[in-house]
Amino acid sequence: MGASSLLLAAASLGMAADSDWPGTGVGHSTGTLSDTLWTANESTIAEKLSNRYQVSRSTYTMEQLHQKLGDWNDVVTALVITQKASQKIDNILNLRKSGLDWDQISRYYNVSRDDVRHEVESVKKDINKNNK
Secondary structure, eight states: OOHHHHHHHHHHTTOOOOSOOTTTOOOTTTOOOOGGGOOSOHHHHHHHHHHHHTOOTTTOOHHHHHHHHSSHHHHHHHHHHHHHTTOOHHHHHHHHHTTOOHHHHHHHTTOOHHHHHHHHHHHHHHHHHTTO
16 A cells, blocks of 8 residues: 555544654654654664664665654654554655654554553663663
């Protein structure tokens, strides 16, 4: 199913953006968390995320995902939804690029916002504690 088909399906299901994701700072307007809580350097974050989510460098490097999404929190959010929904990362990236926020994308794939929030926080803690 292409991004335009998914957009139409999401719209037909009445998937308007909700208010901020509780406790995360993930909002419907930007759908991002602040990068300020990442204390490790860029290459360390990229390496650890690549290992944790087993993303093949032939698909995307973590640096490329970070460049496309602009924020490490968005990278982890995309990876969590990809993993939990058993989707290809390109499907998630296309939906995001088309204008859907993380809430809409996660609801479309029936991925719990709490699961995403907990995973983002868990990843952040793991990476930060190993790099102090």
